[in-house]
Amino acid sequence: QVQLQVSGPGLVKPSETLSLTCTVSGFSISSGYYWGWIRQPPGKGLEWIGSLYHSGTTYYNPSLKSRVTISVDTSKNQFSLKLSSVTAADTALYYCARVRDSSAAFDIWGQGTMVTVSS
């Protein structure tokens, strides 16, 4: 059974870099699939942040592209998100998920972690 677990600080100061890690269990990232990050501000809808393939190919949300880096560590079976120069607008529940196939459907989701940007 494939499971995803997000970890990282729940509080980040404005202008600093938000860093989260998604650990995958029950499946080897290097075996394939795209993997992605999605966020949800409190009381609002879903926003795609970006996705990557195990080889390192990445796609980013155009509105966040200048601040986002998604990377993979196949040795740890993890992929990570870094979002720089954060503001209060980046306060959200952050999810990691597996992309099912070329449909870009996220079929397995982690539980999500709340990140608050505040001094």
Place this chain on the structure above:
Amino acid sequence: QSVLTQTPSASGTPGQRVTISCSGSSSNIGSNTVNWYQQLPGTAPKLLIYTNNQRPSGVPDRFSGSKSGTSASLAISGLRSEDEADYYCAAWDDSLNGHVVFGGGTKLTVL
């Protein structure tokens, strides 16, 4: 402002059939498949429909999806109280080197 447009709310009574719509453009729904997610209160979203009309294993056949042109719909028949949730459509968008776009979500209330 979401790239895909959904009506913010919908409602129905138990047993009823409800439809949730999602409107996009030629660069997303018009040229790519649509996926639907169900988000129950306090939980992570769950894939409900992929590739326009396919149900993942375990999703009841009360849920169905369709697509026509630049619009898509999610239909729920035999509405049940446990269907009360937020529903989101999503699709790949070919513009700007490609990216995933979501609808703003529809909150379904079972009266």
